[in-house]
Amino acid sequence: MSEDNINNKEESKPSISFIEQFVAEDLEGGKNSGNVITRFPPEPNGYLHIGHAKAICLDFGLAKKYNGKCNLRFDDTNPVKEDVEYVDSIKEDIHWLGFDWEEREFYASDYFGKLYDFAAELIKRGLAYVDDQPAELISSQKGTPTQPGTESPFRNRQADENLDLFRRMNKGEFDEGSRVLRARVDMTSPNMHLRDPIIYRIIKSPHHRTGSSWKVYPMYDFAHGQSDYFEGITHSLCTLEFEVHRPLYDWFIDQLKTDDYRPRQIEFNRLNLTYTMMSKRKLLELVQEGIVKGWDDPRMPTLCGLRRRGYTPESIKKFIDLIGYTKVEAINDVSLLEHAIREDLNIKAPRVFGVLNPLKVIISNYPEGKEEDVELINNPEDETMGKRLVPFSRVVYIEQDDFMEIPPNKFFRLAPGMEVRLKGAYIIKCEGFKKDEATGVIEEVYCTYDKETRSGGSGSERKVKGTLHWVSAKHSVDAEVRLYDRLFNHEDPSGQKEDDYRKFLNPESLKVLTGCKLEPSLKSAGKLEKFQFQRLGYFCVDTDSTDRKLVFNRTVQLKDTWAKVNK
RNA sequence: UGUCCCGUGGUGUAAUUGGCAACACGUCUGAUUCUGGAUCAGAAGAGUUCAGGUUCGAGACCUGACGGGACAACCA
Numbered sequence: 001m002s003e004d005n006i007n008n009k010e011e012s013k014p015s016i017s018f019i020e021q022f023v024a025e026d027l028e029g030g031k032n033s034g035n036v037i038t039r040f041p042p043e044p045n046g047y048l049h050i051g052h053a054k055a056i057c058l059d060f061g062l063a064k065k066y067n068g069k070c071n072l073r074f075d076d077t078n079p080v081k082e083d084v085e086y087v088d089s090i091k092e093d094i095h096w097l098g099f100d101w102e103e104r105e106f107y108a109s110d111y112f113g114k115l116y117d118f119a120a121e122l123i124k125r126g127l128a129y130v131d132d133q134p135a136e137l138i139s140s141q142k143g144t145p146t147q148p149g150t151e152s153p154f155r156n157r158q159a160d161e162n163l164d165l166f167r168r169m170n171k172g173e174f175d176e177g178s179r180v181l182r183a184r185v186d187m188t189s190p191n192m193h194l195r196d197p198i199i200y201r202i203i204k205s206p207h208h209r210t211g212s213s214w215k216v217y218p219m220y221d222f223a224h225g226q227s228d229y230f231e232g233i234t235h236s237l238c239t240l241e242f243e244v245h246r247p248l249y250d251w252f253i254d255q256l257k258t259d260d261y262r263p264r265q266i267e268f269n270r271l272n273l274t275y276t277m278m279s280k281r282k283l284l285e286l287v288q289e290g291i292v293k294g295w296d297d298p299r300m301p302t303l304c305g306l307r308r309r310g311y312t313p314e315s316i317k318k319f320i321d322l323i324g325y326t327k328v329e330a331i332n333d334v335s336l337l338e339h340a341i342r343e344d345l346n347i348k349a350p351r352v353f354g355v356l357n358p359l360k361v362i363i364s365n366y367p368e369g370k371e372e373d374v375e376l377i378n379n380p381e382d383e384t385m386g387k388r389l390v391p392f393s394r395v396v397y398i399e400q401d402d403f404m405e406i407p408p409n410k411f412f413r414l415a416p417g418m419e420v421r422l423k424g425a426y427i428i429k430c431e432g433f434k435k436d437e438a439t440g441v442i443e444e445v446y447c448t449y450d451k452e453t454r455s456g457g458s459g460s461e462r463k464v465k466g467t468l469h470w471v472s473a474k475h476s477v478d479a480e481v482r483l484y485d486r487l488f489n490h491e492d493p494s495g496q497k498e499d500d501y502r503k504f505l506n507p508e509s510l511k512v513l514t515g516c517k518l519e520p521s522l523k524s525a526g527k528l529e530k531f532q533f534q535r536l537g538y539f540c541v542d543t544d545s546t547d548r549k550l551v552f553n554r555t556v557q558l559k560d561t562w563a564k565v566n567k
Numbered sequence: 568u569g570u571c572c573c574g575u576g577g578u579g580u581a582a583u584u585g586g587c588a589a590c591a592c593g594u595c596u597g598a599u600u601c602u603g604g605a606u607c608a609g610a611a612g613a614g615u616u617c618a619g620g621u622u623c624g625a626g627a628c629c630u631g632a633c634g635g636g637a638c639a640a641c642c643a
Contacts, residue, residue, distance in 0.1 A: 078643075145568090147639095190569050245638090324580050333577090342604090380604095468602095534602050560603070
């Protein structure tokens with residue numbers, strides 16, 4: 001192999017997605033004067049979820065990489081479903097992810113005037129007509145994917161009359177549903193979207209931005225492509241289901257454009273995650289039916305839910321980077337998302353002691369009333385995070401799981417006669433325990449400690465098989481800890497034809513633990529602050545937490561090879 | 568009985584545009600560890616849905632099957 005080849009291998013760039021390849025080609029071809037302008041176009045009718053994050057990362061990320069701009073545009077063409085509540089949450093979530101649209105905050109409703117004029121122009125050119133038929137009739141005349149449609153009796157209405165009716169529709173002279181404006185394309189097209197699509201309908205509810213100045217509203221298909229055109233979008237990135245809409249968008253732009261410029265639409269696969277679902281409608285049902293506690297319930301795949309769960313924007317972006325953009329409809333394993341958050345928090349989260357299911361351990365030869373501070377490293381992955389002092393005393397709590405009366409093989413924890421290290425403190429030996437014979441519950445464990453084995457001390461070299469986390473009973477703070485598991489116990493809960501997704505709800509998706517014992521330093525933790533509870537997982541302070549009642553959420557468990565062995 | 572899109576280890580993606588399939592997650596070993604975490608070393612696992620064709624050479628190109636998906640809201 002020549003030296004050149006070796007160098008090439010070492011320098012080989014990470015591959016870019018097919019979308020980015022198209023963009024790069026356009027740039028090389030001198031299209032759009034070398035500009036890249038994208039847009040993220042949410043409808044303000046729900047909260048953003050991780051699937052939207054995939055689009056956001058693409059739209060904003062690509063623009064940034066190619067020195068372009070990305071607009072935020074709310075597709076607010078349906079006043080009956082949309083609300084400012086959603087506008088605000090969407091903006092917050094995009095910022096949280098770390099993207100910014102500067103002053104370019106647009107609304108499809110900004111273009112209602114232009115869109116109306118364009119529709120009027122289409123009428124004048126004989127390319128649009130007012131249809132007086134009811135919805136069911138129009139629908140039945142559309143035909144089916146395998147059968148051509150039939151033409152409306154109003155299809156050949158004269159332009160003057162169409163124009164007059166369209167104006168009067170907008171003045172509120174007609175009832176909702178009584179008339180629509182349709183584009184005059186081709187009722188026999190194999191593409192259903194081209195069969196004289198409805199482009200305007202009468203809606204009399206007020207709009208969150210334009211109030212009641214309009215009585216007629218453009219359909220999404222009539223607003224979206226043209227909005228891109230008005231904004232000078234060069235690359236219009238969207239999900240696969242809009243592929244069949246593209247010919248329609250092109251048809252509109254053909255009527256509208258005055259030069260060579262036109263936005264290039266590129267479709268990619270939407271994000272699917274195992275054991276959850278992304279349908280906004282179904283997520284709304286979970287909220288409305290009280291199955292979850294709100295849009296920001298930590299079990300939700302919404303960005304606010306993930307944020308409250310303890311996910312970082314970096315971990316979400318890393319995950320999205322890992323899964324890539326293709327045209328294959330894929331379902332991604334949540335374990336990859338979990339890997340991303342573990343990897344991020346491993347570096348960032350300070351380690352602390354928290355005992356979820358406390359078991360009292362009495363160290364009988366440790367002087368009563370004595371207490372001492374032991375020093376612990378905050379994060380072995382990052383020395384700059386320093387050390388802290390944790391109080392130790394005669395009575396400590398350990399995890400119930402860390403003691404067994406009759407241990408199986410390879411149980412490196414506490415059991416009668418066995419020794420174990422209390423991390424950062426001493427080696428202790430189990431001398432006995434107290435058990436409620438009726439229930440079989442272990443109530444207390446009695447140990448002795450080896451004074452010489454204090455961590456960092458002269459006798460600390462001695463090895464024992466297990467190391468446990470612990471909390472001094474006297475100094476511990478109580479907390480509620482919420483353990484989350486997947487919301488559904490089916491990989492694809494909403495993809496089952498026969499069964500409603502509700503059938504697959506995991507009854508154990510939330511377990512609330514009270515009386516958990518935490519080390520005292522946690523008392524002052526701020527909301528959403530993240531920690532690794534050593535040997536257990538990553539946790540963050542819930543937004544419900546107060547000074548009087550600490551509440552933590554478990555973001556994700558640590559990998560647990562013992563649990564696997566134990567199976 | 569249509570039109571459009573897609574088929575690469577268990578999962579998600581690569582393959583310098585035609586030169587004998589790479590990475591990540593997961594899985595399994597082992598080392599190490601005062602977290603059964605992290606880290607380190609290693610392993611197993613696909614011959615690219617199938618059948619033809621073009622070519623010296625195909626995961627890439629062509630044809631045809633097969634399989635999956637999208638499209639029939641006055642939703643977006």
